[in-house]
Amino acid sequence: MSYKNLKSCVTDLERNGRLVRVAAEVDPCLELAEIQRRLYAAEGPAVLFENIKGSPFPAVANLFGTPDRCRFLFRGTLERVRKILQLKTDPAAALRHPFTFASAPLTAWRALPKKAWGGAVLANRTTISQLPAIKSWPDDGGPFITLPQVYTEDPRQPKALTSNLGMYRIQLSGNDYETDSEVGLHYQIHRGIGVHHAAAIERGEPLKVSIFIGGPPAHTLAAVMPMPEGLSELTFAGMLGGRRFRLARKNGYAISADADFCIVGTVDPEASRPEGPFGDHLGYYSLKHDFPVLKVEAVYHRRDAIWPFTVVGRPPQEDSSFGALIHDLTAPLVPREIPGLHAMHAVDAAGVHPLMLAIGSERYVPYAERQPQELLTIANAVLGFSQASLAKYLLIAAREDDTGLDASNVEGFLRHVLERVDLERDLHFQTRTTIDTLDYSGAGLNSGSKLVIAAAGKKKRELDTAVPGKLSLPDGFRDPRMALPGVLILEAPPALDEESSREEAGSLAARLGDTGISGGIALVVLTEDSEFCARNTSNFLWVTFTRSNPSHDIHGAGSFTEHKHWGCRGPLVIDARIKPRHAPPLIEDPAVSRNVDRLAAQGGPLHGII
Numbered sequence: 001m002s003y004k005n006l007k008s009c010v011t012d013l014e015r016n017g018r019l020v021r022v023a024a025e026v027d028p029c030l031e032l033a034e035i036q037r038r039l040y041a042a043e044g045p046a047v048l049f050e051n052i053k054g055s056p057f058p059a060v061a062n063l064f065g066t067p068d069r070c071r072f073l074f075r076g077t078l079e080r081v082r083k084i085l086q087l088k089t090d091p092a093a094a095l096r097h098p099f100t101f102a103s104a105p106l107t108a109w110r111a112l113p114k115k116a117w118g119g120a121v122l123a124n125r126t127t128i129s130q131l132p133a134i135k136s137w138p139d140d141g142g143p144f145i146t147l148p149q150v151y152t153e154d155p156r157q158p159k160a161l162t163s164n165l166g167m168y169r170i171q172l173s174g175n176d177y178e179t180d181s182e183v184g185l186h187y188q189i190h191r192g193i194g195v196h197h198a199a200a201i202e203r204g205e206p207l208k209v210s211i212f213i214g215g216p217p218a219h220t221l222a223a224v225m226p227m228p229e230g231l232s233e234l235t236f237a238g239m240l241g242g243r244r245f246r247l248a249r250k251n252g253y254a255i256s257a258d259a260d261f262c263i264v265g266t267v268d269p270e271a272s273r274p275e276g277p278f279g280d281h282l283g284y285y286s287l288k289h290d291f292p293v294l295k296v297e298a299v300y301h302r303r304d305a306i307w308p309f310t311v312v313g314r315p316p317q318e319d320s321s322f323g324a325l326i327h328d329l330t331a332p333l334v335p336r337e338i339p340g341l342h343a344m345h346a347v348d349a350a351g352v353h354p355l356m357l358a359i360g361s362e363r364y365v366p367y368a369e370r371q372p373q374e375l376l377t378i379a380n381a382v383l384g385f386s387q388a389s390l391a392k393y394l395l396i397a398a399r400e401d402d403t404g405l406d407a408s409n410v411e412g413f414l415r416h417v418l419e420r421v422d423l424e425r426d427l428h429f430q431t432r433t434t435i436d437t438l439d440y441s442g443a444g445l446n447s448g449s450k451l452v453i454a455a456a457g458k459k460k461r462e463l464d465t466a467v468p469g470k471l472s473l474p475d476g477f478r479d480p481r482m483a484l485p486g487v488l489i490l491e492a493p494p495a496l497d498e499e500s501s502r503e504e505a506g507s508l509a510a511r512l513g514d515t516g517i518s519g520g521i522a523l524v525v526l527t528e529d530s531e532f533c534a535r536n537t538s539n540f541l542w543v544t545f546t547r548s549n550p551s552h553d554i555h556g557a558g559s560f561t562e563h564k565h566w567g568c569r570g571p572l573v574i575d576a577r578i579k580p581r582h583a584p585p586l587i588e589d590p591a592v593s594r595n596v597d598r599l600a601a602q603g604g605p606l607h608g609i610i
Contacts, residue, residue: 002076002242005120005258006214006306009073010048010060018069019046019060024605027053028143030592033136033311036061038596038610040311040318047609048306055132059307063217064321071325073217077242081329084239111238113160116246119257120302127180127299128172131261132307137279138589141288142174144278146310149212149223150185151254152196155203160247163254164192165233167223170211170263170294175274177293184275185209185267185292188437197267197292206266209294210253214260214308216241224322226330226386251297260305265296277583280438282351282546283314284583289445313586314542315348323348338381340374342399344388345407347545349538353436354545356391357407358382362398362456370398372426372454379452383430390436392448393545398456411484411537418463418486418522420455423556424567428452431551440583441549449551461486464520474511476504477526481534486522488571489540491530495577498552505555505575513557513570524573533576547576 003009013019026032026049039047039062046062046069064070071078133143148170153163171177171184187193200207212219218241222233234245246257253264275291310318323346331343344358360378362370375396382388382396395417397405407413428451435441435448442448463486471480479491492508495501505526512524525544527533533543548554553575556568578585599606 003073003216003218004243005216005302006060006260006308007304009063009217010046010306013046013063013069013072014048016072017045018072019048020609021048021050022605022609023050024599025051025053026599028055028059028132028134030135030138030589031596032059032061032132032134032309034588034592034596035599035606035610036309036311037313037317038600040065040316042610044609052132052307055130055307057130057132057301057305057307059132059134059309061309062318063308064221064310064318064325067321067324070321074221074240077218077240078329081236081239111235112244113232113234113238114244114246116248116255116257119246119248119255119259121255121257121259121262121300121305122248122250123303124301124305125298126301128183128263128296129180131172131299132309133172134309136311137285137313137586139277139285139584140279141171141274141276142177143172145170145172145211145213146312147213147220147308149215149219149256149259150187150193151210151212151256152193152207153254154196155200155205155207160234160254161232163232163234164196165219165223165237166193167220168193169278171275171278175288177273181296182273183263183265183294183296184273185294186275186278187291200267201269204269206268206295208253208266209264210255211263211294212256212259212261213263214306215256215258216243218242219245219256219259220308221322221325224319225326253297255300260302260307262300263294263296264298264300265294267292267294271295279313279586281312281315281317281319282354282436282438283542284438284440284546284585286438287440287583315351320348323352338378338385340378341382343407344382345410345413346388346391347410347541349410350541350545351439353387353390354392354439354441355541356382356388356394357410357413358394358396359399359405359407360396362400370400370457371422372396372398372456375454375456376428376452379428379454383450383452390434391450392435392439392441393451393453393550395453396455401456410541414487415463415485417453417455419459419461420457421453421522422460423522423572424560424569426454427567427572428454429550429566439546440581441547441553441579443549443552443581448549451550451554461519461522463522464488464518468518468521471517472511474508477508479530481530483525483534483540484537486520487540488517488521488524489530489534490524490526491528492526492575492577494528495575495579497580501575501577501579502552505553505573509555509557509559509568509570509573512573517557517571521571524571526573526575526577528577544574544576547578547582548574
């Protein structure tokens with residue numbers, strides 16, 4: 001199926017029973033976002049809200065709400081795209097299987113961007129304040145565009161095929177932005193737009209930016225797709241959408257002819273302004289910081305424009321469906337890009353970047369007892385590879401120890417690693433380095449540390465599945481619980497300041513080395529609420545890996561430093577308490593929740609939908 005625009009997609013979903021309409025007025029301030037979160041949790045349909053308070057435009061939510069719906073949207077093209085990406089990893093496959101790949105050259109040629117001389121998006125103009133002002137969380141700094149396609153070109157060589165199309169959040173109003181004239185442009189480290197912005201600053205000229213909203217759903221997915229070298233986002237959008245990306249020009253700006261809305265403007269080389277806060281995908285607010293400001297020149301829209309939106313927050317959310325589809329498409333690319341790497345999996349429940357699991361080969365010394373050597377070479381490559389470079393904890397295991405090991409089976413993978421890791425030898429830190437912009441566990445914005453835990457060889461311990469019977473804890477530590485085999489959760493006093501929290505965690509680790517904790521406990525996690533953390537694996541992953549900075553928050557029983565290598569003889573201790581430096585977690589507004597309850601009750605406009 002090839003969609004010419006978002007309206008044709010909405011019509012197709014409705015015709016196939018995958019979208020419903022809501023005619024009642026809904027409030028874009030918190031209400032729409034809470035409805036979307038419930039829609040996603042219920043695996044509900046896509047919903048077209050026809051009456052948005054304060055805006056003349058309808059809005060559609062939950063387009064990508066289930067993996068099945070994602071596959072439905074791209075049912076006519078997914079297999080062809082897989083073949084193209086397979087050829088990127090193995091060009092000789094076309095020679096070995098000519099009939100299988102016979103359509104690939106034509107598919108690739110048809111995906112090239114196409115020059116357009118206009119487009120329906122240029123038919124009308126509006127203002128920023130007329131757009132649906134969707135605010136997702138109570139402490140957000142204002143309304144944001146949550147599914148933007150931000151387009152830039154290198155000012156040194158402005159061409160479509162070397163352009164960047166990325167999904168960077170856009171704050172429509174609030175803070176000190178001048179109404180209808182300025183919007184906030186937030187992009188994180190390791191993003192393609194940063195290269196273009198740096199080139200514009202070097203040349204002392206404004207960077208032209210076009211923000212597309214809507215259009216065929218393939219355009220939205222292309223904006224978040226980590227593209228292999230030599231393949232542009234526009235080309236990928238054409239392949240996945242089964243229709244060439246149509247790019248027009250107006251007043252020197254690139255225009256997506258099939259978009260529903262297009263905001264164009266410039267970023268001054270020197271201008272920045274506070275942006276945020278914003279409830280983000282780690283499950284916490286990203287706080288207010290200076291980011292570029294876009295001076296808005298025009299806002300265009302189609303006559304029948306529809307505003308697509310989503311909500312981010314603690315995983316899983318709708319972007320988890322994006323991630324699943326992207327992983328399905330890109331998994332074959334990994335082994336070719338990093339020799340010896342067989343699989344890697346960014347753990348969604350842990351906020352994606354905080355925890356990466358990987359499987360590699362360990363072949364350096366095949367005649368001796370296996371230990372991590374090649375794995376460390378692979379780990380360094382992973383931490384230099386595209387978005388994987390933002391991983392904070394990287395756990396890597398040798399495929400030779402279990403050929404059936406699956407990096408996407410998080411519980412099984414953790415058990416495999418904890419059974420084999422040598423805590424004296426296999427912990428490798430990188431300090432004072434970059435981490436995800438949205439991760440506030442570090443020492444500052446973009447600043448933190450990384451830990452590689454490599455495991456290879458025979459089992460070194462049998463993991464406990466019950467709390468040790470003779471466990472003795474210092475005052476203030478209580479309610480021990482098991483989260484997973486070998487993983488003990490302890491409730492600890494609140495972390496009042498950095499120094500005292502490190503002292504408490506360090507003394508607890510020292511005590512564990514002296515008080516009969518068995519060798520079957522490999523990891524101890526400190527938290528304010530052990531019941532919540534141990535309740536399920538998702539809670540354990542979220543608490544442990546989003547609330548800790550390896551260099552500051554890792555301790556160990558019998559710890560030592562030898563020639564600048566740190567290790568421990570007893571269990572590893574991760575202090576995952578909320579620290580004063582952390583951003584606050586996301587919590588719904590109770591009054592809004594009650595109102596959405598009424599909308600979902602029998603007789604309400606959302607009854608039977610959420």
